[in-house]
Amino acid sequence: MADSEFSLIQRYFCSQRHINAVNRLGIGDDCALMSVPDGYELAITTDTMVEGIHFFADVDPASLGHKLLAVNLSDLAAMGASPVSVTLALTLPNVNESWLQAFSKSFLNLARTFSVDLIGGDTTTGPLTLTVQALGLVPEGQALKRSGAKVGDLVFVTGRLGDAGLGLKIYSGYQCSSTETALNRFDRPSPRVNEGLAIRKFASSCIDLSDGLASDLKHIAEKSFVGVKIDWDSLPLSNEVKRYIDKTEDWALPLVAGDDYELCFTVSPEKVDSINVNCTQIGVVEAQLGMRLQRLGVVEKLEVKGFEHFSS
């Protein structure tokens, strides 16, 4: 019956004790309540994932639970915010107990890793659609924005680029010998929360890479009224991605593939010595507007086409 199905869903999500002291009241009332400490601002983000658009219908529910939360935590990381709580709006076509168990376990595991509480939500029936809203704290005036890049700043990325894109290609039929890393990077991105907190003190701007380096970095360039030149040779690539490019000549993959969820940020030359996270310099901020790519000794205009919904 309806009532018991609801109880079932609640059982998977409501049994958690709060681990973050700012959360004063969680699931079970009209609203959750949170206390924001003096001197902090609240950072707020929301991301939706829809079956058939953001994930395949037969997706592993554990991967989905992880990724749904990870992409939202990644947005907080890009502002240099500490995640504290999330709400989850779950639209499900039916109640599948093993699916719910795997999904919620993975979602809550990642939440626990970053001391994030699930403080509220809504569960409805309908086509599989999942929306998370994530809340984080950042010292007042210290949030990393897209708009702070200055001419002469150097451009960095954490981690490696293109592995998630290669993972998607493997799911779509590309065959190669070593698939584990790429699939894992596509299915279970690591939100760079600690890196976001670390770079907050010296980075001038930051964005997380969800749609692809060229597309996302363009947002920094536009918001900061500057241009960016990317040096293709300096892009941090895994051996798998290098092999893929050798085989296919699809050298644009690390520039245009989405889902890496690394941080891309700018730092002024004077502050480069402060950098205390694993990252790679991949370009420079220039006065000439627009995006440029240096490759094989030639600098060309970089035409950006990232992941777009509503594409025909």
Add this chain to the structure above:
Amino acid sequence: MADSEFSLIQRYFCSQRHINAVNRLGIGDDCALMSVPDGYELAITTDTMVEGIHFFADVDPASLGHKLLAVNLSDLAAMGASPVSVTLALTLPNVNESWLQAFSKSFLNLARTFSVDLIGGDTTTGPLTLTVQALGLVPEGQALKRSGAKVGDLVFVTGRLGDAGLGLKIYSGYQCSSTETALNRFDRPSPRVNEGLAIRKFASSCIDLSDGLASDLKHIAEKSFVGVKIDWDSLPLSNEVKRYIDKTEDWALPLVAGDDYELCFTVSPEKVDSINVNCTQIGVVEAQLGMRLQRLGVVEKLEVKGFEHFSS
């Protein structure tokens, strides 16, 4: 093309200037930023509406835009919180400009009425699904919870009951001479934000009526470990609902129909003189657990069946 369609959607939602001073950064970065004043807690709620479940496929987009925001503001009202900002996650099957215009205009009109800013969101393609998360402020420790009702408290509701339920019946084919009020109450509920703020000083518990009086009041009873007796004769009914009951003998409508979005709250007898909002006493809080109904001079156990998803 994809890019221009995105710009189109953004045009409808991003042109607003912030009107609430707590919002420091809105749409256009990885996160929005908000400043929570000293001595206040943040109230957080989220509600999803899905085509075919919460609204008909041919719903008037202006009504949908209003109702989607109203139901979320209603949750804040039930905590006695002042709404300050919302995010909107919009999953749309296609881009229909006139639909978007009507939807966004109505949504933003209601937001303006209550000084609420749209500070962020996500737009994706997929089956029509809409999720709002609303944020409000409430002085620390003063939020109205479901758990505060005490034996001897009196139970009140704002406004009238059952009109929205009658509206739904009219949409489903019920014929009557006067339909405007009922349809309007179903399509465009008024969130009782000001009433929530007013009763915060003296109410002992509160909930908003989304699923139906009996079902929602049961939450107060359960969370407060008390029972409630409702007096049917005192329920505030419009002439339309009275006529409907006379004609159909469906006297349970105002008890079980959802979507009224009135506030139901409890007040101790000593504080009843403080009441400064239009409301009606409809029952009392008792020590005996459970829900009871007094009607035609007889008190009977009230079996509660509210609106449920996943019902077979």
